[in-house]
Amino acid sequence: MIRVSALRAHAAINGTDAAPDLLKAVQDSSPAVRSTAVQLLQGMDALDGEACRKAGQEATDTMVKIPLYGLALKFGDANTHKEATSQLNNMWKQEEGPYVRAALIDAQALDPNGNIAADVIEPMIQQAGSSIERIHAFNAVMAFYGDKTTPEVEVLIRTIAGSDDPGMLTAVAEFIASCPNYMGFNIEPLVVPLRKKLDGLQLPRDQEGSIAIHQALAHLDGSTAPPYSPPFNHPIDLARLANLKEGQRYRISTEKGEVVIAIEPNAAPGTCVAFDSLVSSGYYNGKSFNRIVPIFVAQGGCPRGDGYGAMDWTLRTEIGQTGFVAGAVGIASAGRDTESCQFFITLAPAPHLDGRYTRFAHVVSGMEVAQRLVVGDEISRVEPVQ
Numbered sequence: 001m002i003r004v005s006a007l008r009a010h011a012a013i014n015g016t017d018a019a020p021d022l023l024k025a026v027q028d029s030s031p032a033v034r035s036t037a038v039q040l041l042q043g044m045d046a047l048d049g050e051a052c053r054k055a056g057q058e059a060t061d062t063m064v065k066i067p068l069y070g071l072a073l074k075f076g077d078a079n080t081h082k083e084a085t086s087q088l089n090n091m092w093k094q095e096e097g098p099y100v101r102a103a104l105i106d107a108q109a110l111d112p113n114g115n116i117a118a119d120v121i122e123p124m125i126q127q128a129g130s131s132i133e134r135i136h137a138f139n140a141v142m143a144f145y146g147d148k149t150t151p152e153v154e155v156l157i158r159t160i161a162g163s164d165d166p167g168m169l170t171a172v173a174e175f176i177a178s179c180p181n182y183m184g185f186n187i188e189p190l191v192v193p194l195r196k197k198l199d200g201l202q203l204p205r206d207q208e209g210s211i212a213i214h215q216a217l218a219h220l221d222g223s224t225a226p227p228y229s230p231p232f233n234h235p236i237d238l239a240r241l242a243n244l245k246e247g248q249r250y251r252i253s254t255e256k257g258e259v260v261i262a263i264e265p266n267a268a269p270g271t272c273v274a275f276d277s278l279v280s281s282g283y284y285n286g287k288s289f290n291r292i293v294p295i296f297v298a299q300g301g302c303p304r305g306d307g308y309g310a311m312d313w314t315l316r317t318e319i320g321q322t323g324f325v326a327g328a329v330g331i332a333s334a335g336r337d338t339e340s341c342q343f344f345i346t347l348a349p350a351p352h353l354d355g356r357y358t359r360f361a362h363v364v365s366g367m368e369v370a371q372r373l374v375v376g377d378e379i380s381r382v383e384p385v386q
Helices: 002-025 031-042 049-058 062-075 078-094 098-108 115-127 131-145 151-161 166-178 180-184 188-200 207-221 238-242 269-280 367-372
Strands: 249-254 257-263 289-293 297-300 328-331 343-346 359-365 379-384
Touching: 002 031, 002 049, 031 062, 031 367, 049 062, 049 078, 062 078, 062 098, 078 098, 098 115, 098 131, 115 131, 115 151, 131 151, 131 166, 151 166, 151 188, 166 188, 166 207, 188 207, 238 269, 257 269, 257 367, 269 359, 269 379, 359 367
Parallel strands: none
Antiparallel strands: 249 257, 249 379, 257 359, 289 297, 297 343, 328 343, 328 359
């Protein structure tokens, strides 16, 4: 945590002069340090493209190697661009994992020539095998076009607005809600398909999509989005609660090792019962950690894998007296009483979550494993510790 903070301070004070040290840090033994170094490099507007390519070639961490090649594409000369393109294309042919493919999409989208965005990434919005890839493809194409209005972009937005994929609907709605002046689009054709899609969403499973579409529609007509009132339909199973003990432990097995947590049913009875039920059904087995923020959280358990997924029920928000210290385990939320199945482990103190999110457990061992997790790491199994 200290080294991550030091890197951030170094980059904030020295700007691009910190780049050589950041390129060294991408080889650090800590995943948090490596990913932070890459994120800081991605925020810079001038880099040595060939140095990025060489750092990518030397990196052993795939999720570090890929964005470094992307930076080589963006900042390198013709030869560097050619080498980076070749490396990314080879990885694309070999890799089938959706999170790595999503990272490859992000990297290829940095091509300043725009050829990859036009020829490879844009078709993936309709054709990719996973929602994770489709959403990254959409975000990459939108980032490439920026505020440039073209007929192709307008058609793309309207096509996705009529999609049946809740994740894609959420992504395009979030884009519309954040887009100033609608990029010059004729907005009226967007309103009708978005309103129709609201009726087709399955609540509360697709609650994030519903919230995003309401916000997009409000943005389009200049109004205020209505407050979201989730249909609460998951009462506490009192019989299961009676069998849970304060401090009951569960083992989260991952490819990086094991994390053992202890639940806190006295503070969050409904959440603990739901978690125990999901564990008993084997729900978490095979799911992934879909969101990692260094020295903040490691989050997993999404049924879709893209972060927008939920169950067909919601939990009440349960606020206890113990806050989000390092190692606290909470439930992801889209607002009050919207909690479901995605859980997160705080990797450092996060007091800004106190009073807003449900804490239902804490790590008793394996914190060093949690610190090593990266996006796409699989949860092989979650089981009670007898």
